[in-house]
Amino acid sequence: MxxxxxxxxxxxxxxxxxxxxxxxxxxxxxxxxxxxxxxxxxxxxxxxxxxxxxxxxxxxxxxxxxxxxxxxxxxxxxxxxxxxxxxxxxxxxxxxxxxxxxxxxxxxxxxxxxxxxxxxxxxxxxxxxxxxxxxxxxxxxxxxKGDLQGAVKACLAAEAKHPRLAADFARLRAELQLSLGHWQDAQQIYLDMLATRPMAWVHLGLARTLFEQQRHEEVAEALGVLIEQNPRFMAAYDLLAQNHEAMGQQLQAKKILEDAVTISPHVVRRLRRLGGMAFESGDIGAAERSYKQVVIKAKYSEFRDPEDHVNLVKTLVKKGDAPQASGVLRDMERSLRGGANVEACRAISAAMLHELAGNDLAAAHELQQAASAAGMAQGLSTRLKIGLVQSCLKNNLDDAAAEVMMKMVNETDSSVSMEQAVDVFEKAGRHDLAKGLGQQIKNQVQELLEDAAGKTESGEFKGAVFMLRQALRRTPGNMPVLFASVEAILRQLNMLGWEPVLAEQLVEQLRVIRKIDPTHPKLESLKNQYEATQHKYGIAT
Structure with a gap:
């Protein structure tokens, strides 16, 4: 061979x-x-x-x-x-x-x-x-390459040539439609498949489409039957727990994850989620058990995360168990390689222990260290950094809190918008800081708009699109930014050639505009311009 x-x-x-x-x-x-x-x-x-x-x-x-x-x-x-x-x-x-x-x-x-x-x-x-x-x-x-629409078309073309693989291509098409956010298209594919292949994954896929459409009662009923028929189908437990969370049923969600962990006790991601859910619901004992298992099992994992130690320390501090929490901190210092991520997690954990002991000055010092390390760290969770901001505010470290938050907002792949950032400060009772932070972000967005306009004038169409993407990430519902972004993408597509991923972004931005203001006079014109661009490149509308 x-x-x-x-x-x-x-x-x-x-x-x-x-x-x-x-x-x-x-x-x-x-x-x-x-x-x-x-x-x-x-x-x-x-x-x-x-x-x-x-x-x-x-x-x-x-x-x-x-x-x-x-x-x-x-x-x-x-x-x-x-x-x-x-x-x-x-x-x-x-x-x-x-x-x-x-x-x-x-x-x-x-x-x-x-x-x-x-x-x-x-x-x-x-x-x-x-x-x-x-x-x-x-x-x-x-x-x-990120061209999911093109992949859907490739599936349809290959399916016609290889009908024996029709079910496999249909499954891939449904998953692609889910990734694109086309819930009803995915739902129809799964419904069609149920007639010929009523497999567990088909029922799960259909439940996912219903979940994304917020049809939570139907999801709960469908997944209940699926788990009863397939008691080791772990992905069904995960989605059912997520569905209960979306319905505000935290205790039911926690119970589902506890059942899943009993059946499959080695999946660290599920244990982390159970620990977080238990902590938020006030079940500190369950949170402690889960986070301990996470720390133990992750010790042998290539995906070890110092935040696991922080979560366990936080749980033990909440319980008032300083000796155990100190032991977890020592284990972190001893067993994890140094670096900004570990230093930030170490300092956050040490600050919690100092707060428990009533040593506010030492806690504030560690939080200052944590804020400095977080600025250099890569991959720390948004949840951990927002918790750090809240702790800094609690300890009157206003500058450190603002600095950490602004760095979060300015990260290229951040999911934190201006509204979310301001809300953290408002909930801490710091309206003055919230107002200042909001104004600072608005100024950044205005500068990005001006930079994008300058790049458009000089023919740097990709640069303009990038600038507006950053502005839109900070203020997702900002109508002037949305319109500027759609227009910039149209210019790039027309001047530099068709890019499916960029076209999908444009369609999504038009959808957001339509949701905010369905009667806006510019919508129809932009829609027509987009269809003309599709026609120019022979793209089916």
Whole structure:
């Protein structure tokens, strides 16, 4: 099979004899670029550095605190985008495990191979996966570029050529429509699929579309039935908990997540969410149990986060347990590598302990340290930084609070708008600071508008669009900025060529304008201009 000679394969298996057997089989199938990982952590470390065409993964990766199974590894890899959509992931399972896993997995591997198997079975499955990848590759590549509308069209075209894969293409189209925010289009695809493939993931997808349309009672009913029929379908528990939260039913949401953690106790993301939900609902005991598990399990994870220690310290401080909280802080200092993120988390934790002891001066000093470190940190959560702002305000560190908030607002990928930032200060009873912060952000937005106008005049159309995107992120409902942004995108599309992702942004901005003021006189003109631009490039309206 000379066509296999360029394929690279990663074997993930803790058993050395099984790794050797698989390597020999791959050699017989003319595949020689083979590497090993003996655990989920080893695989993750390797995949952060290089990519592989194929991953052959044993489902049972061992037992113990740090153990993940193959399905959990796959979910981690996709969640953190360490594998491309076209990476072939083949799970190796026993027949008993296959029966449990295949019905409960929302994120399915490319294939399952039941043990024991022969080299002919392995090479045949690889050949089939390679053929399938080639069929899906045009859609995957468009997804990788961010062109989701183009990917939908590629799916439809490929589906017509390969009707045997119609269900798989329909599933991908539905997921793309969900990503685009086209809930009703996705809903119709799932409804059509129910007639021929009433699989668990179809019911889950349909529930997702209902959730996005805020049809919460229907979601609760549908997911209740789904979980009853598929009690190990973990993604259904997650969505049901989210649905209860959206309905203001915090206790029910917490109970659902507790049930999910009982069934699947190793998923750190779910434990984090349960800890946060328990803390907010006042169940400090449940929050402590969850956060302790997060800290223990994340210790062996490649995705370790110092914020886990902060959450546990916060819970123990709320409980009044200074000795345990101090122990968690010492563990953070001892076991995590230094850096701005760790320093910010360490200082926030130390400040909470000083506050518990009544040492306000020491707490204020640590909060000042935390604010300085947060300014240099990368990837700290918005929740943690807003908590830091609130603590600074409580301790009369006005300048530090304002500085942290402004840096949040000014981050390119920030989700914090002017309205949200001002609200934090208003709720702290600091109307004076809220007013000053709001004015500062308004001045920034005005400067961005002027800079965008200058770039437009000098023909820097992409620069103008970027400036207006930043202004719009700070003030999402600002009508002058929305209109300026739509007009700037239209100019760029007309002058520099069609870009599907940019066109989608324009359509979304028109939708926002229509929602704010459906009778605005400029709406129809902009809509007509956009359709003329589509016609210019032969894009179907």
């Amino acid at each position: 000379p066509e296999n000679s360029n394929l690279s394969v990663l074997i993930v298996d803790p058993n050395p004899s099984m790794r050797g057997n698989l390597h020999n089989m791959l050699n017989q199938a003319a595949i020689s670029k083979v590497e090993y990982a003996v655990s989920a952590g080893t695989a993750i470390r390797l995949l952060t550095k290089k990519s592989f065409d194929i991953i052959l993964c044993e489902y049972d990766l061992g037992s113990g605190t740090e153990a993940q199974d193959g399905q959990q590894l796959l979910e981690d890899l996709r969640h953190h985008e360490l594998v491309k959509p076209w990476t072939i992931f083949i799970m190796l399972t026993s027949e008993a495990i296959h029966g449990k896993v295949v019905s409960a997995a929302e994120l399915s591997p490319s294939d399952y191979i039941l043990k024991p198997f022969t080299v002919d079975v392995l090479s045949g499955r690889i050949a089939r996966a390679i053929e399938r990848r080639a069929i899906f590759l045009p859609a995957y590549q468009l997804m990788d």
